[in-house]
Amino acid sequence: MFMRRAADPFAEGEIRIAYHAQLNRKKHDLGDANKSAMVMKAFKHIGKGPNDRDQYLKQMEVSNIAKFLADEYNKSSLCPAHCAHIRVLQVCVVEEEDETNEKAGARRFCAEEPLPTDGSVFIKFSNNTGHWEEDHLDESLLRFADFTYQITNKYLMVTDLQGDNKGNQFHLTDPVILCKDILRFGNTNLGEKFMEKCIDSTRELMKENG
Numbered sequence: 001m002f003m004r005r006a007a008d009p010f011a012e013g014e015i016r017i018a019y020h021a022q023l024n025r026k027k028h029d030l031g032d033a034n035k036s037a038m039v040m041k042a043f044k045h046i047g048k049g050p051n052d053r054d055q056y057l058k059q060m061e062v063s064n065i066a067k068f069l070a071d072e073y074n075k076s077s078l079c080p081a082h083c084a085h086i087r088v089l090q091v092c093v094v095e096e097e098d099e100t101n102e103k104a105g106a107r108r109f110c111a112e113e114p115l116p117t118d119g120s121v122f123i124k125f126s127n128n129t130g131h132w133e134e135d136h137l138d139e140s141l142l143r144f145a146d147f148t149y150q151i152t153n154k155y156l157m158v159t160d161l162q163g164d165n166k167g168n169q170f171h172l173t174d175p176v177i178l179c180k181d182i183l184r185f186g187n188t189n190l191g192e193k194f195m196e197k198c199i200d201s202t203r204e205l206m207k208e209n210g
Contacts, residue, residue: 002027003094005040005109013174015188016041016110023094023111040094040109041174056093058186059110063091066148066158066175073147083140085169088158089113115171120164128159128176128188130197132205139209140170145202149195155180157195160188 024036160176178195
């Protein structure tokens, strides 16, 4: 694969920074945004721990499990016809062959397609401690979060829902998975106690807005 990345990030969160980039199997197609536009995300804190390959693979696992659960939710009877579908962006890990940028923490990235931009607004709908942004509550997101808890027999829950809503579909990025196994899914997995807080607040809001 060939990659071209902007020198400066266009956005940053608490943990990672995001760059506009192109990624393609053919070098001459890098300039075609329709074929190769991507977003590359790197951990903000450099060093062996935060920037080793395992941390990026864990983030890829979180996003792709969340994507799988969203796809299952969209097909299930627990997703009513009047609710929007949920789409979680798929993630892969990109690592430069050259080791030059290893110490600078800029050798590997989580790569995903860009969120829709025309007319949509990026919103953080919930976090991983049980808070929902009540100005942007939506039945579809509440049902999806509850579904992930139910379908996994209370083993895990997809939280920290953020992204945009376009064409009766939510496009979500950078989810967090809370899990009974505190050793899985990286540092944002706050464990069973916070999963209980998240499911309690989700179900309370479902009742209030049902």
